[in-house]
Amino acid sequence: MEEATAYLRDGVLSHLEKLEAHARKLALKQEETQRQQENLARLRARIQELRLQRDELQTKVNLQQVGLIRQEGATGSNVEPVQAAETRGQAFLKWKVENVKAMLQAFYLTGISGKLTKQGVCFCISTAYEGTYLDSYYLDLLIQQPVQIHHHSVPIFIPLEQIAKKYLQTDVKCFLAVLSDHLNAYAGRKYQADQLQDHFSAFLEGTLQRNSLHNVLFFNYDVETESKTFPFRAKLVYGDLTRSLPTEAIITCKAGDGSASLVEKTAAHSNLFRHTALHKAFDSFKRAAESLDQTV
Amino acid sequence: MESDIYQVYEDEIHSLEEEIEMLIQKFENKQESTFYSDEEIQISIKSLEGESKRHESPPDLKAELDCLESDLSFLMKFTGVWFTNYSKETVEKTGNKTIQKHRLSGTCYSLTFQMEFQLLEIQSNESISAVVTDLSIIMECGEYSDLSKFVSSAEERGNLLIFFRSLSSFAEWCEHRKCTFKHFKAKYPDIVRLPEGPSGDYLVIRSPELSGFELMIVWKIYVDAEGRVTPVLDLLPRIPVQALQHNKAAVENGPQCFRNMLLLLGIEASIESLIRSVGMEK
Numbered sequence: 130m131e132e133a134t135a136y137l138r139d140g141v142l143s144h145l146e147k148l149e150a151h152a153r154k155l156a157l158k159q160e161e162t163q164r165q166q167e168n169l170a171r172l173r174a175r176i177q178e179l180r181l182q183r184d185e186l187q188t189k190v191n192l193q194q195v196g197l198i199r200q201e202g203a204t205g206s207n208v209e210p211v212q213a214a215e216t217r218g219q220a221f222l223k224w225k226v227e228n229v230k231a232m233l234q235a236f237y238l239t240g241i242s243g244k245l246t247k248q249g250v251c252f253c254i255s256t257a258y259e260g261t262y263l264d265s266y267y268l269d270l271l272i273q274q275p276v277q278i279h280h281h282s283v284p285i286f287i288p289l290e291q292i293a294k295k296y297l298q299t300d301v302k303c304f305l306a307v308l309s310d311h312l313n314a315y316a317g318r319k320y321q322a323d324q325l326q327d328h329f330s331a332f333l334e335g336t337l338q339r340n341s342l343h344n345v346l347f348f349n350y351d352v353e354t355e356s357k358t359f360p361f362r363a364k365l366v367y368g369d370l371t372r373s374l375p376t377e378a379i380i381t382c383k384a385g386d387g388s389a390s391l392v393e394k395t396a397a398h399s400n401l402f403r404h405t406a407l408h409k410a411f412d413s414f415k416r417a418a419e420s421l422d423q424t425v
Numbered sequence: 426m427e428s429d430i431y432q433v434y435e436d437e438i439h440s441l442e443e444e445i446e447m448l449i450q451k452f453e454n455k456q457e458s459t460f461y462s463d464e465e466i467q468i469s470i471k472s473l474e475g476e477s478k479r480h481e482s483p484p485d486l487k488a489e490l491d492c493l494e495s496d497l498s499f500l501m502k503f504t505g506v507w508f509t510n511y512s513k514e515t516v517e518k519t520g521n522k523t524i525q526k527h528r529l530s531g532t533c534y535s536l537t538f539q540m541e542f543q544l545l546e547i548q549s550n551e552s553i554s555a556v557v558t559d560l561s562i563i564m565e566c567g568e569y570s571d572l573s574k575f576v577s578s579a580e581e582r583g584n585l586l587i588f589f590r591s592l593s594s595f596a597e598w599c600e601h602r603k604c605t606f607k608h609f610k611a612k613y614p615d616i617v618r619l620p621e622g623p624s625g626d627y628l629v630i631r632s633p634e635l636s637g638f639e640l641m642i643v644w645k646i647y648v649d650a651e652g653r654v655t656p657v658l659d660l661l662p663r664i665p666v667q668a669l670q671h672n673k674a675a676v677e678n679g680p681q682c683f684r685n686m687l688l689l690l691g692i693e694a695s696i697e698s699l700i701r702s703v704g705m706e707k
Contacts, residue, residue: 179441182445183444184528186449219486229494232511239585239586257584261557263554306594309590
């Protein structure tokens with residue numbers, strides 16, 4: 130009985146020791162993680178500080194270049210000739226104009242830029258897909274009661290009227306955001322289809338069929354797997370016009386023998402098209418084919 | 426992975442230090458052994474502004490500047506994005522290809538950002554295409570973990586446009602939440618508590634009559650990898666055990682009822698009606 134108690138006590142003690150060791154290990158690990166995070170935060174702060182310092186210096190150099198900081202001994206007397214002062218004043222104004230122009234141009238990168246007009250404001254909505262800037266669209270608004278769209282370059286198939294009806298009178302910012310969603314999604318769908326046609330035509334059989342809004346695409350493509358080429362037919366439907374990924378991808382194999390592996394393949398393709406950009410999906414097919422070639 | 430990040434940061438620090446050194450030399454060489462303090466530079470700018478007013482410069486230049494400044498001011502107010510510093514330099518120019526390095530810092534409501542990126546512009550006979558590369562964004566995301574994830578995803582894809590749109594939307598929601606919390610705290614100081622202050626993400630409604638009875642409204646703002654910003658509100662009741670025995674169903678259904686109320690009435694009206702119902706309980 131005593132033996133059993135001693136054995137049990139030893140067991141409990143060794144278990145406790147193990148737990149303690151584990152806790153120590155965990156504490157050390159946490160300490161290490163915390164230290165790493167602190168180091169990263171310190172480095173980030175240093176970068177921020179250096180960037181500010183660099184920007185300040187850059188400003189000084191820029192000011193110096195347009196002659197804002199007077200050079201000593203540039204003129205013999207303390208009285209600066211009127212002409213020189215005028216020139217410097219103008220140089221300063223020019224520098225300021227360039228500066229503001231550059232900042233306004235930078236707004237193009239944010240997706241919405243524009244300028245005030247006599248009767249309202251002319252907005253420019255820029256579109257981009259991932260890092261690539263695509264087309265820009267203009268919208269000239271008359272700010273009055275009710276707010277009116279004077280001119281615009283929005284394509285006819287974008288539901289501009291519906292969006293305007295819903296938001297324009299109550300919230301111009303919201304109106305532009307929704308319109309921008311539609312335009313960016315359209316630009317993204319078009320960009321993907323163009324990329325597919327330009328860079329992966331070797332996979333395509335025949336032409337890629339698309340409508341003007343690019344919300345329905347049809348194409349036939351061949352994919353080689355296990356040294357056998359399978360011809361597929363795809364229909365991609367973009368049910369949400371504010372997104373550039375399809376809500377529905379119907380894939381059928383034209384040489385369908387109905388085998389389980391083929392059903393699996395079509396399901397995998399359908400899933401891939403619904404979650405990955407079109408050209409990226411084909412890029413993965415290309416890589417798979419290349420790796421297959423290397424193994425053969 | 427960690428060491429990779431360290432290396433990237435160390436490299437950036439090194440290149441920034443080199444750049445600063447180069448700029449200092451550039452500045453000092455031009456100065457011809459004359460040193461000017463920041464105040465003197467500011468005075469210099471001020472005097473020049475005065476000069477450009479005194480010696481009437483061509484009216485078109487002044488008019489252009491006024492016009493541009495009002496456009497910029499309007500855009501900043503409208504979008505909520507304020508640029509505090511912007512510079513660009515041409516890194517490479519060959520034939521129809523131009524690479525420019527851009528540096529941009531600014532604020533969006535209460536959030537500040539600093540970024541650097543390269544813009545590759547290719548001129549074809551029809552148009553110019555621009556591609557963002559090497560995007561690096563520094564932001565103090567702090568307690569917003571999913572904002573931090575989104576920023577990383579935007580950096581990876583060079584997705585500058587989505588970054589700005591989502592940042593603006595996210596910051597606007599944060600500002601809206603802050604104003605809403607402040608409003609209710611001011612209107613019902615005895616009932617409403619803000620343990621983390623107006624910038625926190627929850628508000629506590631405490632009954633002045635029933636001790637231990639509290640309703641916590643948690644208001645989170647989520648950003649997914651695609652940059653979609655979603656506000657999510659939840660109700661967490663804290664009720665004494667004895668009260669719970671009497672009316673368990675009401676407590677269990679509370680959060681769902683609150684969600685339904687949000688759909689019907691909107692955020693402010695739902696919070697208001699909750700506060701009133703708690704305040705009226707005698």
